[in-house]
Amino acid sequence: MPLQYWLMKSEPDSFSIWDLRKRPRKTEGWDGVRNYQARNNLSAMKKGDLALFYHSSVSPAGAVGVVKITKTAYPDPGALNPESPYFDARAKPDKNPWVMVDVTFEKEFSRMITLPELREVPGLEKMEVLKRGSRLSVQPVTAAEFSIILGLAGK
């Protein structure tokens, strides 16, 4: 199976690509996903897959860099911890539906590729993140889309 590509959204106020770069080994667990479709995408990730790091809920929003999946899906302990903002009372230690992966910093783009810019680029029309009302926080991206965006970042 060749590498797969993804887009992962985070609000930079809670966790930014700059936070990730400062972590030991530039690695952090991507936790707190509480949507089944996004969870399924996390579960489908393979070691070595690459993901666009996307800053959401900022103006403008956009892709700011690339991370690598360095650990495949494992149970997200936050779901079991009442102190966690991501606690889910329905999750049990033997039946925890929520997973997380580890991501490692790969690169930061020299500039943000903003959402308005992405909308203008031929070949990206079908991207999930461009759809009206798109809220999925972990999305698949095709190899072609990923390549186009890296090209924009390299300019």
Added chain:
DNA sequence: GCCAACGTTGGC
């Protein structure tokens, strides 16, 4: 801060 769009919940 507003509000459209979405996913989830819960009454029936």
Added chain:
DNA sequence: GCCAACGTTGGC
């Protein structure tokens, strides 16, 4: 199983 109400996301 339907669907209205609700809470959340996220662009603007």
